[in-house]
Amino acid sequence: MVRWQPGATERLSVAALELFEEHGYDQTTVAEIAERAGVTERTFYRHFPDKREVLFAGSGQLADRVSAAVAAEPEGARPSLLVDAALAGLAASFPDERRSYARRRQARLDAEPALRERELLKLATLKATLVEALVARGASDPAATMTAEAALSVFHVAFLRWIGEGEQRGMAELQREALGELRAALGGANPGADAGR
């Protein structure tokens, strides 16, 4: 029987981040991560398929949350409500108490090509999940892909600001700001809003 240790995923993620910061990604072994988290190497592999994955513990949950948020909108909801729902689902995965960890984690991802590669794969999976959720709600491709890309661009800009030095505002507010900027850049929404930029 596979034994799932409660809290082990979280402990392994934190231990890995610390070790990557202290010694670098390449110099850190799975055995060392497991040891610092107080579990066996076998337990590590019950939670993560490989070392690259250890900083992406929440990625499956993130995609599920986005998918569920889009699916939960009432029948006949306009596309813009589906986008709002997707963004709300994303924001829910980035509460303020995670900001400090997210900031340190992103610095490791940016520094290490193997982690950056895994991040790109996760983002591609997230996009595919969102496209699928939009199509299930009646959007047609390739328009659904365009909408998903725009929503994830908004999320990404907001996320970069959220982890920015000294930023205090939450993800939901930063996503609203970024969405407003994108609307203005695409015209039509509120023609005066971007005057003077």
Place this chain on the structure above:
Amino acid sequence: MVRWQPGATERLSVAALELFEEHGYDQTTVAEIAERAGVTERTFYRHFPDKREVLFAGSGQLADRVSAAVAAEPEGARPSLLVDAALAGLAASFPDERRSYARRRQARLDAEPALRERELLKLATLKATLVEALVARGASDPAATMTAEAALSVFHVAFLRWIGEGEQRGMAELQREALGELRAALGGANPGADAGR
């Protein structure tokens, strides 16, 4: 002295596409492409660094055109006018007489990973060029990246429709349609426009 043969780029692109269709990408050599185009292998390498590049003859010009279109907008132009200018620059590279070639070319790109890889690199370069052009006009990153991504998503959706079986409308019109769809999906623009979708 390097001699540039007028029309050779075009002839090489067409010869390569024909040979890729007839024998496959891997089975076609640079020598065969040059022969069918009526030039020497040396001439091929004056025009293209490698076989992968032969279907991307216009990519540099495309990026230049987008960059110039954004730069040509009057001072103080709103972000949405810069996006419109970029899209107009893109549409100008896809006149209707190129549609049949573009359709056949895209089928080869989709079929051959080496060409698909080069296409992704060209798209990344195009995005970087557009971001740079927007930043030069006063936009700040990461908002400029978000705007460039949205503009290129609009372009991409329009392009896929443009090469679609039986499509008669031009790129400029298809881009306007896609832009309208994206605005509706992001809300705010014209709340009733997407009703019933």
